[in-house]
């Protein structure tokens with residue numbers, strides 16, 4: 031019984047659902063109550079006193095109207111749990127009070143009417159209590175209370191009359207209300223169950239929603255830095271394009287790539303590399319504003335979408351500010367590591383209208399920047415577009431080229447500046463295309479590398495170079511350039527070794543020139559390739575030394591035979607003390623380590639003198655000779671009986 035009368039304290043949802051279901055029935059209940067009361071008052075109007083047929087019913091109907099209006103206005107969802115329970119409690123009290131009042135009033139009319147009117151009282155009470163039970167269904171305590179309050183006096187009162195018709199009506203009413211109560215109790219359980227299961231359903235739905243929100247967040251963010259990821263970037267880019275198209279505005283796509291990240295990874299390990307990316311991510315994030323969207327695209331590449339700028343100069347400034355943020359040293363495992371970055375920018379709509387175009391052009395600008403001016407912001411321009419178009423043509427031609435017929439080599443002597451004698455030649459690739467003409471290796475080699483054509487080209491060229499070197503005197507060396515791709519391609523490396531063996535030239539006369547980027551970026555693979563060449567007896571020269579940022583200790587693990595100092599130091603030698611002191615230290619280092627040393631790009635007599643003073647002996651450059659065809663070397667040797675080609679002979683040519 032207590033459970034039946036208990037209010038759902040602590041179960042806000044059930045209380046609110048009860049009130050909600052209930053508030054819809056209540057006005058109807060008051061309407062029925064009032065109409066029935068008026069009908070009963072009317073049938074007794076002539077016989078009963080005025081206070082019973084007019085004032086009391088008027089008062090009761092007024093009360094009912096006030097309550098009906100109150101319920102109509104009640105906003106159940108605005109109620110707190112306690113307020114809802116309070117409402118239910120008030121309803122219980124009111125049900126008791128009103129139930130009792132109406133019962134007393136209707137029974138007090140009984141003595142005044144005739145037989146029909148007496149029956150009307152009994153009928154009114156029974157029919158009204160039944161409709162009230164139905165209306166109060168969702169508050170079973172109230173329904174039961176009302177039943178007890180009405181049916182008990184009704185039963186006693188009419189049993190006492192001893193009238194068989196009325197006693198039969200009592201039995202009818204008890205039976206009907208009993209049955210109704212039974213149905214109501216079961217319905218109520220179903221109702222409460224429904225509320226509960228709806229709640230479970232909602233809970234589960236909320237959990238699912240939270241889960242899928244989290245999934246979505248993960249799918250669109252980078253797990254290492256917490257920044258938006260590539261997918262998020264592309265989605266944002268698409269949206270930005272749509273908005274810019276609609277509003278006719280400009281925006282910029284910028285790609286940022288770290289310089290020197292690979293060597294941090296190699297030297298300090300991947301965990302340190304990850305730490306570095308997190309630090310960089312945080313620094314970049316500090317630049318984010320409503321106009322700047324930042325994402326990590328993968329590896330050490332970040333993407334920025336920039337809106338709301340007024341000029342390209344503003345984009346440049348912002349890019350430089352971002353790069354400046356990166357330049358502060360990062361502390362990794364107690365070590366300060368310097369990082370820098372380069373930025374490539376493409377601006378909508380000038381250089382691209384689709385996401386692919388913008389991305390590709392920004393990437394090109396970045397690539398171009400890394401090749402020419404590391405650490406800068408490069409905005410893709412019309413001249414870049416021209417280069418891209420030309421490269422497209424060159425690439426087409428390269429794909430169709432007959433390497434055997436079109437690829438050739440020229441040879442530049444390497445000179446011992448003390449004896450003035452040539453010690454060997456470096457083979458340099460030339461491509462003569464019937465349609466495009468002569469193409470520089472600076473242009474076609476990177477394309478060939480990107481299109482996986484480099485292996486074939488290397489094999490063709492090396493075969494030609496070894497053939498050309500066959501008639502050379504035995505003290506001449508042949509220097510041959512290998513690309514990064516060659517070094518890490520086992521197929522090419524096997525072919526290279528076989529060609530050297532088959533050529534019959536002593537392997538120790540063949541020097542392979544590799545660049546530090548080749549050696550460092552894929553250190554493990556490059557190491558294997560280099561070791562195999564050394565095992566054959568061939569020599570390894572580190573080309574363009576000083577052009578990159580690699581750690582020397584790392585490079586020395588490669589067991590080099592020779593270091594070639596990059597031409598840029600020679601170019602600066604008379605202008606910069608730094609250039610000459612770097613040359614001096616490299617020369618000394620090579621002497622200590624018993625490694626040979628060459629300087630390339632020597633163009634003037636002054637440079638040669640200064641280089642000699644710095645301790646350089648082996649040199650290469652236009653001062654001695656431009657690269658010459660193989661036939662010219664043969665002619666040279668034919669004119670020199672001793673086969674010891676001198677510089678004088680070269681100069682006389």
Ligand code: C2E
Pocket residue numbers: 442457458459460470471472475491510511512513543573574597630631632633650651652653657
């Ligand atoms: P590199 O190996 O550093 O070659 C030296 C470049 O400097 C050559 O340009 C040469 O002609 C040029 N040079 C020589 N002396 C001087 C000088 O006194 N002043 C100036 N300003 N330049 C001088 P080239 O022949 O255009 O080759 C460019 C680059 O292409 C080479 O740089 C090398 O990295 C690459 N390369 C050339 N041939 C091959 C090859 O057969 N295979 C591979 N993988 N790369 C090659």
Ligand code: CA
Pocket residue numbers: 456511543573
């Ligand atoms: Ca070289």
Ligand code: CA
Pocket residue numbers: 573574594596597630
């Ligand atoms: Ca070089």
